[in-house]
Amino acid sequence: MLIIITVLDANDNAPVFSQQTYKATVTENSPKGTVVATVTASDADQGSNSRITYSITNTLDDVRKVFHVNEENGEISLIGNIDFEDARHFQINLRASDEGGLSDSCKLVIDVQDVNDNKPQINIMSKSNVISEDASLNTVVTVINIDDKDTEENGKVQCFISDNVPFVLKLSTNNFYSLLTDSGLDRERSSEYNITVTCSDEGVPSLSSSVTLTLQISDVNDNPPVFERSSYEAHIVENNTPGLSIFTVKATDADWNQNARVSYILEDSSINGVPVSSYVSVSADSGAIHAVRSFDFEQIKDFQFLVKAQDGGSPPLSSNVTVKILIQDQNDNPPQVLYPVQTGGSVVAEMVPRSADVGYLVTKVVAVDVDSGQNAWLSYKLQKATDRALFEVGLQNGEIRTVRQVTDKDAIKQRLAVIVEDNGQPSRSATVIVNVAVADSFPEVLSEFTDLIHDKEYNDNLTFYLVLALAVVSFLFITCVVVIISVKIYRWRQSRILYQSNLPVIPYYPPRYSDTLGTGTLQHVYNYEVCRTTDSRKKYFTATGGLIWCQFITL
Known part of the structure; x- marks a missing residue:
């Protein structure tokens, strides 16, 4: 007899993970839904006793917010953002449970791989907006700190500044740069600099950031007017x-x-x-x-x-x-005649023989003008002459020459008035008298011009005496007027004094004074006493016998 015994399964086997520790890597910034890892567990039981359910047992919210496990197949996927700079490692505790309540645990260690997703950060540690133009070389303008949160090549940073500026950026310590003066500054050439500092990391692709510093150059008195x-x-x-x-x-x-x-x-x-x-x-x-x-x-x-x-x-x-x-120069000086010399007491005459031909040089008027340029250009003209048909004057040189042949009919005494004018605006002039004697011998000339000298002396003396007489008469007239006015004033003052005086006359009888004529108004012998004060207006006297008014003449 065949006996078939069916052994019914009992949930006597717990799920078993294939590994107690799982390791996985994930790149930061991976999209949501990315499968990070898959854990597997097996259960020796059968049927429903071998049905396994996966779950996360971490109590921290940061894991549950980022990761999710598929209950059926054990796939761990992303449900949140993952950032290397926030967390570089995650440890997830997982549980595999069957329906009978048996379970097994494992852990999943996830390494986050860095991605070059952070630009270098430029921090100005010490900043000066102004620097003197006489600052020496290698003067520190500012200190800069560079920070890149990425790692390895992604976190390595190189910094540089814009070209054509008198500054240099040098690495002083780890991630610290100093901005230094590299050459002389000149505010007059450039009063302000906009310095751009750029920092780039070595990631792929490279990320960079920049900052601009505005630096004012203060003035130093280094330029003369x-x-x-x-x-x-x-x-x-x-x-x-x-x-x-x-x-x-x-x-x-x-x-x-x-x-x-x-x-x-x-x-x-x-x-x-x-x-x-x-x-x-x-x-x-x-x-x-x-x-x-x-x-x-x-x-x-x-x-x-x-x-x-x-x-x-x-x-x-x-x-x-x-x-x-x-x-x-301004035309402020008239011409000055140097020749012929004009004298006050004598007459100088130029002799012209009666045999002189046409163009005979009689004399030359010489004049100068202390002005300059056109103001000193002189021209000579014959203004008046005893016989204008006999002589002419050179316009430029002042030479006096005969115009025609001298004849016996020409007068011996010839008087020429020559005017000398300059070329200024307005022009100035001077006049000179030239006496010319038309004669062949000196005695003939002397007799003619002696009368002229005597006449001149007579006229000069007459003028002197007339002036003297006029002065004497004027003096006498003024003296008489002054005397008359003085007498009038004196008499007026005396009449005023007598009118204003009200002094009494007190009589007494002296033995020595009497009215000698016998026809006066005094009936007896009187003595007169004159009294005078320091005030010239108060004069009085007394006479015996009655009140008498008298007028005094003050000497």
């Missing part, structure tokens, strides 16, 4: 008004603010032994040069001096420029 010209030259017409503005010098300073504030100073010097300050003055603010005096071209034609431009820095810097003033 510079005049617009290397020298100046100006003109001024003579006889100017004192205080007249001649021209203006101008200087600029490349520095800034107070260091660029320019003032102008007249340097001490002398012109012909006279301080230059008595000739010109300089405005300290504007550089305008003014004439202090009225210039005379005939005394000084030009002069030069130095003007200093000084800035307001400390210490101040300065520069000098030469200024030359040219005096322009």
